[in-house]
Amino acid sequence: MQFFIHKFFNVCAEKAEYNLLRVQARSNAGLDISTDTAIIKTLNYFIQKNDLEKAALACYYAGYVLHSQGKEAEAIEYYLQADDFAQYTGNNKLIGRIKNRIGMQTIRSD
Numbered sequence: 001m002q003f004f005i006h007k008f009f010n011v012c013a014e015k016a017e018y019n020l021l022r023v024q025a026r027s028n029a030g031l032d033i034s035t036d037t038a039i040i041k042t043l044n045y046f047i048q049k050n051d052l053e054k055a056a057l058a059c060y061y062a063g064y065v066l067h068s069q070g071k072e073a074e075a076i077e078y079y080l081q082a083d084d085f086a087q088y089t090g091n092n093k094l095i096g097r098i099k100n101r102i103g104m105q106t107i108r109s110d
Helices: 002-028 038-048 052-068 072-089 092-109
Strands: none
Touching (some): 002 038, 002 052, 038 052, 052 072, 052 092
């Protein structure tokens, strides 16, 4: 029985990695990511596994997806949470990207 549980766990891990990389690649290629809502489940997976580096990135892209859907207030919440995770991990490049997104969104809403 443990074999099946372990195998299922690996499938979940692989799916989470795939979802994160897929959204990241689509975003970097300038493609529409507004329908990539699986990133929210991916974020939850990384939080449960205490992988804060990937949780920060997934949270950033969750905010980006919500922003693409026109859900500005929800997007800001995800960006702020991503900033907390990124600050904890010391990922300065991601912190800069998050601050830029928050700033751009704030300017547009004023």
